[in-house]
Amino acid sequence: MNPHLTFNLVSDVHQLLAYQFMVNALQAAGIVAVTAAVVGWFMVVRAETFAGHTLSMMSFPGAAAAALAGLPLAWGYFAFCGVGALVIAGSSSRRGRPRSLGRQSAVVGMVGAGALAVGYLLLSLYGGVLESLETLLFGSIFGVTRGEVLTLAIVGVCAIAFLVVVGRPLLFASVDRSLAAAGGVPVGLLSAGFLFVLGLAVAATAQITGVLLVFALLLAPAAIARELTPRIGLGLALSVLLGLVIAWVGLGLSYFTNDPAGFFVTSIALALFAAARLARGGLAGGLRGRGAAGGRHGGGLHGLDAAGGRPDAHHGHAASLPHPAGGH
Amino acid sequence: MTAAVELTDAAVRLGGRTIWSDVDLLVPEGEFVAILGPNGAGKSTLLNVLLGLLRLDRGRAQVLGGAPGAHNERIGYLPQRRVFDAGTRVRGVDMVRLGLDGHRWGLPLPAVGRFGARSREARERVQEAIERVGAGTYAGRPIGECSGGEQQRLLIAQALVHDPRMLILDEPLDGLDLPNQAAVAALVQGICRSAGVTVLLVAHDVNPLLPYVDRVLYLAGGHAAMGPVEEVVTSDTLSGLYGAPIEVLRTTDGRLVVVGQPEAPHLHGPRHVLR
Numbered sequence: 001m002n003p004h005l006t007f008n009l010v011s012d013v014h015q016l017l018a019y020q021f022m023v024n025a026l027q028a029a030g031i032v033a034v035t036a037a038v039v040g041w042f043m044v045v046r047a048e049t050f051a052g053h054t055l056s057m058m059s060f061p062g063a064a065a066a067a068l069a070g071l072p073l074a075w076g077y078f079a080f081c082g083v084g085a086l087v088i089a090g091s092s093s094r095r096g097r098p099r100s101l102g103r104q105s106a107v108v109g110m111v112g113a114g115a116l117a118v119g120y121l122l123l124s125l126y127g128g129v130l131e132s133l134e135t136l137l138f139g140s141i142f143g144v145t146r147g148e149v150l151t152l153a154i155v156g157v158c159a160i161a162f163l164v165v166v167g168r169p170l171l172f173a174s175v176d177r178s179l180a181a182a183g184g185v186p187v188g189l190l191s192a193g194f195l196f197v198l199g200l201a202v203a204a205t206a207q208i209t210g211v212l213l214v215f216a217l218l219l220a221p222a223a224i225a226r227e228l229t230p231r232i233g234l235g236l237a238l239s240v241l242l243g244l245v246i247a248w249v250g251l252g253l254s255y256f257t258n259d260p261a262g263f264f265v266t267s268i269a270l271a272l273f274a275a276a277r278l279a280r281g282g283l284a285g286g287l288r289g290r291g292a293a294g295g296r297h298g299g300g301l302h303g304l305d306a307a308g309g310r311p312d313a314h315h316g317h318a319a320s321l322p323h324p325a326g327g328h
Numbered sequence: 329m330t331a332a333v334e335l336t337d338a339a340v341r342l343g344g345r346t347i348w349s350d351v352d353l354l355v356p357e358g359e360f361v362a363i364l365g366p367n368g369a370g371k372s373t374l375l376n377v378l379l380g381l382l383r384l385d386r387g388r389a390q391v392l393g394g395a396p397g398a399h400n401e402r403i404g405y406l407p408q409r410r411v412f413d414a415g416t417r418v419r420g421v422d423m424v425r426l427g428l429d430g431h432r433w434g435l436p437l438p439a440v441g442r443f444g445a446r447s448r449e450a451r452e453r454v455q456e457a458i459e460r461v462g463a464g465t466y467a468g469r470p471i472g473e474c475s476g477g478e479q480q481r482l483l484i485a486q487a488l489v490h491d492p493r494m495l496i497l498d499e500p501l502d503g504l505d506l507p508n509q510a511a512v513a514a515l516v517q518g519i520c521r522s523a524g525v526t527v528l529l530v531a532h533d534v535n536p537l538l539p540y541v542d543r544v545l546y547l548a549g550g551h552a553a554m555g556p557v558e559e560v561v562t563s564d565t566l567s568g569l570y571g572a573p574i575e576v577l578r579t580t581d582g583r584l585v586v587v588g589q590p591e592a593p594h595l596h597g598p599r600h601v602l603r
Binding site for chain 1: 379381400405406407408410412416417418419422423426427429430431432433434435469470486
């Protein structure tokens with residue numbers, strides 16, 4: 001019996017779960033979606049999207065090296081993404097100096113280029129084309145085994161446990177590094193730790209979506225959630241929910257149509273992101289209109305001036321020179 | 329009256345260069361002191377010493393009755409001005425909350441269940457700090473969408489939220505327009521007076537602060553002078569500090585204009601490191 005989509009949701013879900021390979025796929029996609037959504041939310045807050053992208057490229061030499069050594073591909077993914085994260089963390093921070101996104105992006109770019117070059121070399125040493133090169137690039141969700149589901153679950157639990165423990169200081173260090181450092185938060189250690197967890201999450205995601213489509217599950221849910229709300233708890237919850245919807249609906253559509261899962265997963269993510277941008281644009285336009293009518297900026301400020309009792313003698317500031325600099 | 333800050337014969341060297349020396353400083357509790365001086369005079373360096381982030385090369389320092397850094401949990405610190413760009417999608421109220429418990433391990437989520445009471449108390453303290461700076465109307469918006477003055481008030485609320493005994497504010501007026509400079513200076517004075525909080529405020533320009541500060545510390549030429557504005561910001565005192573003729577003029581509306589002040593080189597300007 002070929003599966004076919006009906007308007008009966010119960011029957012559709014029943015068809016989805018009819019085969020063990022599909023159950024495995026849905027479980028793996030669910031685990032990866034939740035992990036990627038949570039890690040991705042922090043990635044977006046920390047503006048480390050480029051690092052995430054580059055870490056996904058590390059999967060390529062990782063897979064090639066594993067194939068060459070005759071090991072499971074997943075080992076190669078995790079090993080190379082994890083090491084790549086540590087290289088980026090180690091070379092983009094300098095002791096006693098604040099994090100510089102400029103320096104980090106240069107390092108990240110070079111690590112990415114190096115990863116692809118090494119991957120290409122390993123591939124040619126392997127002697128020809130990896131039979132799963134297309135799978136490597138675009139994912140192989142329907143071939144997931146029980147053992148792989150278990151590995152993904154362990155990695156996912158570890159990544160989320162790490163973020164549960166360090167989430168608050170990590171957020172503090174992300175939005176306000178200097179103040180967090182003054183408050184005793186080990187900002188350098190946290191940032192290296194987060195990059196490592198990001199590497200693991202990327203490696204896990206790449207096994208489902210392939211190297212090229214990692215961002216459908218890593219970036220999209222978090223980016224959409226942050227379009228919709230600036231709240232922390234709500235944003236994380238939305239991100240997870242969106243990740244699950246994108247992953248499961250995408251898989252379901254692929255199952256019923258026989259077209260690639262990566263296409264559906266990514267298209268749904270893209271469509272939702274576009275819708276969220278449009279919705280927020282409309283919302284912001286409405287707010288601006290209201291603000292102009294109510295004079296929302298002026299009110300608070302002048303109220304405070306009056307309360308502070310600013311002497312009238314000092315109203316003359318605007319006409320005078322601010323600060324004398326080197327008169328002679 | 330006990331001293332909140334006491335420096336005796338203090339000197340600091342950074343990278344082989346003496347930033348300042350022979351500095352004696354005594355700030356009684358509850359006083360509002362402005363720290364003035366040209367770029368590179370070592371104003372932020374002084375704050376780093378008081379926070380225990382930098383060691384003195386010579387002399388002694390005491391902060392809130394202990395070694396510098398020993399009582400940092402009782403200090404509200406506002407680092408040199410940080411601007412949050414429009415993409416910073418974190419609400420003002422969450423920023424203030426991070427000032428209360430951002431350094432603690434755990435999740436940045438509103439706690440539920442058995443942590444309810446503690447969480448409610450934290451929320452109340454955050455709300456109280458926001459009301460003290462008059463940020464109630466915009467604290468729920470993403471901080472990146474707030475104006476410069478609004479952001480600065482929220483950051484002061486963040487420094488205030490754990491009920492500190494002393495506020496250390498590094499250039500809180502920088503980048504604000506003149507009405508906002510006066511409003512923030514008045515706000516800081518109000519906090520100083522009503523709660524007896526000692527305030528050290530680094531500023532470039534003394535004029536917006538004139539009606540509010542008790543005393544000023546002027547750092548220039550590697551040395552410091554401390555006292556009331558009318559004694560320190562004078563031709564004689566500043567000429568002595570710089571070792572060069574400086575003239576201080578007073579305009580008819582009471583503003584002070586310093587003429588002939590050589591700008592120090594930007595060698596260690598911390599603003600360049602931070603941004």
